[in-house]
Amino acid sequence: MTFLSESAFGQVKILHSPPREVYTNTPILIESIIEGNQVGIQRVRMFFRETGQSAYIEGDMSEYMGVYKAMIPAEYVKESGVEYLIVAEFTDGSMCAYPETDPYNVPMFLTVRRKIDASGNVRNAYLDAQGGIPSNVIVLSPEEGEIVPAEEVLVAVSMFSAPDVALQSIIVDLDGKNITREAEITEDLVSVCPKNMTPGIHTLKMVMNNRLGDPFSPIVVHFTVVRNVKEAKRFMDVSSRITAETNSEQVRGIRQNISQIRGDLSGQFDWLQFNAQVLRTSLEDPNKQPKNRITASLTSSFLDLRFGDVNPRFSEFGLNGKRVRGIEADLKLKYFNFHFITGETERVIPGTISDIPDTLASGLEDSLEYSRTGYTYSRKLWAFRPYFGSGKHFQFGLSFLKALDDTLSVKKNYGGIRDGSGVNITMAGSNKPQDNIVLGTDLLFSFDNRRFVWKTDFAVSYTNRDITGGPLSKEDLDTFAPGDTVRNDTLTFQGMNITLKDIPFDLDDFGWLFIINQNIKPFFPIDLDTTGIGLYSFLNMPSSAFKTFLTLNYFNNYFTFKYQRVGPEFVSLGNPYQRTDVQGFRVGDKIRLFGNRLFVTLNFEQLRDNLNKDKSGTTTTTTFSAGISLYPGEGLPTVNFNTMQYGRKNDIETLDTTYYYNPTTPTVVDSFLLRDKRESNMTMRQDITISHLIEFGGVKHHFNISYANSDRSDRVSGRVAGYQFNSMSTSMISFGINSTFKFPLKTSLKISTNKNESGLASKPYNFLSIATQGQYDFLKGKISVLGGYNLMNGSGLVDFSQHNVFIGAYYRFFKIHTLRGRLNETLIADRLSDESFNDLSFSLSYSVEL
Structure with missing residues (x-):
């Protein structure tokens, strides 16, 4: 691409x-x-x-x-x-x-930082971003959202992974009341049994400092108390939210109206949790893949059921997050488990047909040929994975996936034009119906509270690139094998001769499993070595994929090692964006220093292609990246610096020369063409960000300054005349400040510049953007109004200016209703085309929470 x-x-x-x-x-x-x-x-x-x-x-x-x-x-x-x-x-x-x-x-x-606690609250990460230090404590009880009988409420927080905490600074707060005196505080555990807990929702908060007096980010957990164990088991907690919104957007004079409605219902009863989500949008178009979404799920400790649009993850090679509209079931019995999915990954799109015939088919004057384009076959998928072990310490799995295009879902006849009777309709383009199966296995070992994790995956695929004609007949097997062109009622392959009458079945008998015809790839999946079919043959199959991954989390180091080999013919229609024809390794380490105040990240990766040795050259890529993240504590700025070096080089050392001979004198060279396929280039990328929180005059200002640059250069000398290399140089500087005042006002300002140069462009292009916004709250946040101004100016290869003014409001009433609105006016002056536009856009949304 x-x-x-x-x-x-x-x-x-x-x-x-x-x-x-x-x-x-x-x-x-x-x-x-x-x-x-x-x-x-x-x-x-x-x-x-x-x-x-x-x-x-x-x-x-x-x-x-x-x-x-x-x-x-x-x-x-x-x-x-x-x-x-x-x-x-x-x-x-x-x-x-x-x-x-x-x-x-x-x-x-x-770069990803570790969250401050195990509850999974996003708000904790936000507090951390305001200057708190990650504490690494673990909330053992209660869990976020847990339902607990009044007599069993126990607050327990593990301090084992947070040795730098000053114990005397710990404050435990329950619903705004300080209960620290009731707590038992040791170097390993903070515990307390609150008394007289009333039914309802409660909030636990714990704050603490390190030994230098710097505060850690607060830990916040919400949980629900019921009267007794019986009530807890039968407690039904249901919440729902419905949002309807409409947007009318105008861009360069062209207006687009979009409306959608979202619904979310979730809750639990006894041992069962349930959830349903719906999205209906006006962007839904039968000529495109679906935009509407509907999902329902039932979850328990031993069985998960999901219906509608699901994103199952079996393995990285087979099925890894691709949307499937169907049914997913995961039976979890700890020692034996079974994961199953069936549904549709691509829906049928009819496409279009030419209004007038393209050509005269086969040179016949009375036969017209039309082209059918833009179509997509309906693709069905089903897969299952039996696996053994919970994954806490061990897991072994086997998986099977089959994806098949329905050849009857796209009809040749379309738009009143019918195939036959002097009319020929060709299915143009490369979108042929396919058949694909993937068999895989995976093995996981995990020890020492997942500080040691080793995972290995292996898969092999078999793909038919075009199943239009269906499976071969027994007679067609005569010349099926590569190199066998003689019709002698014998299948000849690898020195073996099999008489067709000795084959006791037809290929059509196994069409439900896989369709075999002349379009399968590879023809024979095993790469036979001199010793026959062995481990080397399996690992080096052109349609196999192998990966082993090791992580070690010890001594403040998070070490990773990965080796992979994915054959050039490996295909999984359940994971179409899997990179193939690649072999190599990756090693990395993330080092935590000075009580998680300093993080150092190092990664090195080397990959190569041309595993089948069927290309003119082998390309090797090498990537080295390093990052430093500094979080010195309260009152000091945080610093993030990253650098990356990416090299790409092939082993071609000579020019590709094509000679053109004189047609009248074949021995005389008339002209020649030189192609330079040598490749050796380097991309360097760096970025640095400095963030600081300053309080001045009662106003909190969060400053953010960043600089990033990228440069791509050619390392090959002696290029042929006229060779064009797409060198690239980019630099960006941005400054931002977010301010929070004593009164309910928040403001933000961001200024950024971006300069880009390319070896294929006549001159560089530059962007300057300024964005300002203010928000004021009334009635303790029930009403909010906002407004702002954005400027974007482009010069160089592009030449335009864009001014945007917007206002908006937020109103929350009767506790469960929310109304939002926004109005935008954009003025665009395109100096290259001497055009100007005045675009007016608005949005309105309403939501209710029950």
Whole structure:
């Protein structure tokens, strides 16, 4: 896939500022703006993965007031880090990406900090961002959201992993009342049994300092108390939220109206938890993949059931987060477990057919040929995984996945044009119906409270790239094998001769499992070595995938090692963004120093392709990254610095020369063409962010200053004349300040500049943006009003200015109702086209919580 062609480069750019405060098990909001686009935006997607993984998870970015947003789920935000990229597709077929150069191999990297407690509260991470130090204490009881009988309420907080706490500074607060005197405080545990607990929702809060007097971030847990054990078992806790919103957006004079409604119902009764989510949007289009979502789930300690749009995760190779509309079941019996999924991953899209015939089919004057394009076959998927062990210390699993396109879901006849009787309809394009099976196995060992984790995955796939004609007949097996062109009623392969009449079955008998015809790939999955079929043959199969991953969390080091080999013919339609034809390793370490005040991250990765030795050269990529995060404590600034070096080099040393001979004198060279396929380039990227919280005159100011640059250069000397290398140089500086006043006013200001230069562009382009916003609360936050002004100015290869003024309001009434509104006016002056636009947009939403 090629991004940013020369024509698109100067016109379109994705503007994005990476998030700076990222915490484990906390969702990450990614936002971007598409700037300089003159055609329609068809789709904007985000691809993300946990650092160290080879496959990306795909997610659509939703548009709101010109800003595209998507969330990286909390379960992918681990201490090893997060990688992501953004891809925008346009109606004219062009694309652009962020990062701009080689985004799949050099994605954005986010350093992830450990959260301060085990309750999973996002608000704790927010407090941590305001200057608190991560304490690493673990809340043993009660858990967040737990329902507890009054006689069994016990507060227990483990201090084992927080040796730097000054015990005399610990304050335990329950519902605003200090109960520290009732608590038993030791170096290993803080415990207290509150008395006279009344039924209802309660809040536990614990604050403490380290031995230097610096405060740790507060720990907050919410739990519910009921009268007795019987009531606790039968306690039903139900909550729901319904939100309806409408947006009317105008961009460069083109208006788009979007309406949607969301519903969320969750709760628990006795041992059963349930949840239902619904999204209905006006963006739903039968000619595109579904935008509407509906999900329902039932969860217990031994069985999980999910219906509707689910994102199952079997393994990285087979099924890893892809949306499936169907049914998912996970039976958890500790020693024996069974995971099952069935449904549809792609729905049928009819596409279009040409209004007039393209050509005369086969040169016949009375036969017309039409092309059918833009279609998608319905794809069904089912998979299961029996696995043994809970995963706490051991787990062994076997998995099977089958994905099959329904060849009858897209009809040839369309729009009144019927195939036959002098009319031939061709299914144009590369979207052929496919059949795919993946068999896998995985093994996990975990010890010492998951400080030692070793996980290994192996999978093998078999794929049919075009099942249009169905399975082969027995007669067609005669010339099925490669190199066998003689029809002698014998299947000849690898020196073996099998008479067709001796084959006791037809391939059609096994069509339900896999369709075999001349389009299967690879033809024979095992790579036979001199010793026959052995371990080496299995690990080096062209359609196999192998990965082993080790993590060690000892002595304030989080060490990771990964080795992988994914064959060039490995395909999983349940995980289509898995990188193939790659072999290599990755080693990394995250070091925690000075009581978690300093984090040092180091990673090195080397990968190569051309595993089948069928390419003209082998490309090796080497990535080294390092990061330093400093959190010195209250009153001092936090500093984050990251650097990355990415090298790409192949082993081609000579020029590719093509000779053209004189047609009248074949021995005389008429001309020749030189192609320079040598590759050796380096991308260097650095960024630094300094954040500081200052209180002055009773006003809290949170400053943020960042600088980032990236440079891509060619390392090959002696290039041929006319060779063009897409060198890239980017630099960005931003300054932001968020202020909170004594009275209910919050303001923000952000100024950023961005300069970009490319070897394929005639001149650089520059962006300057200024964003201001203020928010004031009335009636203790029941009513909020906000307003702001944004400026964006582009110069160089683009030349425009954009002014945006907005106002908004928030009103919460009767405790459960919320009304929000926003009005935007945008003035755009495009100096290149000498056009100007005055766009007015608004949004309105209402939500109710029950």
